[in-house]
Amino acid sequence: MKFRILVFFSFVFFSFLLFAQHGISNVKYYNREDGSNLVDVYYDLSNKTKESVTYNIELQVSYNGKGDFVKASNCVGAVGDNIASGAKRHILWRPDSPITSETRIRIIRTEKPVDRAEKPVEMSEKDDEYPLSNVRGGYKSAKWGMSFSEVKNEINEPIISESDWCLIFDMGEDKRLMCQFYKGRFYLCDYFPTSHDDNQSAAKAILLGLENKYGKGKYLNGFVEGVLEIPILLIVWDYNDTIIKYIMHDPYFYKKYDFYVYPSSTLRIEYICKEIENEKVEAGKKEEESKKRDEIQKELNNYESDL
Secondary structure, three states: EEEEEEEEEOOHHHHHHOEEEEEEEEEEEEEEEOOOOOOEEEEEEEOOOOOOOOEEEEEEEEOOOOOEEEOOOOOEOOEEEEEEEEEEEEEOOOOOOOOOOOEEEEEEEEEEEHHOOOOOOOOOOOOOOOOOOOOEEOOEEEEEEOOOOHHHHHHHHEEEEOOOOOOEEEOOOOEEEEHHHHHOOOEEEEEEEOOOOHHHHHHHHHHHHHHHOOOOEEEOOOOOOOOOEEEEEEEEEEEEOOEEEEEEOOOHHHHHHHHHHHOOEEEEEEEEHHHHHHHHHHHHHHHHHHHHHHHHHHHHHHHHOOO
């Protein structure tokens, strides 16, 4: 049996609660505005039966507002086969097209008894290597430019989720490490330590550790994230081949609203390879320019016969 939740991106954040039913509740989203074009989707998955079951979770999207839903690609996290029930399930999604007022998503849940559960399909590893010019940075022993298999070997922790562009590791004690790849090369890493909403001393200890290792960072004020414009504390280090960011949401902001957030989402440490990030940005600019040229040519073709 399949259950559906219809979600409208054009609605206010709390509108997601209106569609929560049939074992899925507290559905919310977080559209990142840090240039990554990533969307976080959160939901609670309950099991009111006494049977041990897992679920197949599928995220579907319609970009035209007409209900033409297709399976969303580029998803990692609590999506796919063998998803257990629990609170604060998290899907990290990179849309194929820009999010607009016509964009709609829905979550489809299919029940799957554990004793008949199929083994998840294993992802093929990307072993292609791309040379870099004198890049030595990275996250600990996982160096920038490494392939999927090399990063797996270096991190050597349980993998929570894997896609063709991202690996998420379980670092223990609710800690997560998300490694992103561009053209098969490791270039960005987000470390999510345990949640610090009610433990500000731990957050300060992490900041002190970064300052001891990289020196005094640059404090940047006035930044917000997401559609809710959550105030953030942003501290940046420019260290050799790497940009390091200490990003912490205002812990009191969440207390004003009664909704869940992904564990440790109020604080993350981001490491970015400058060389590959610049390459990615330039490629994005060229792609945007190409799209604009195509649009102009299309308009020209429409009127060419009338000239």
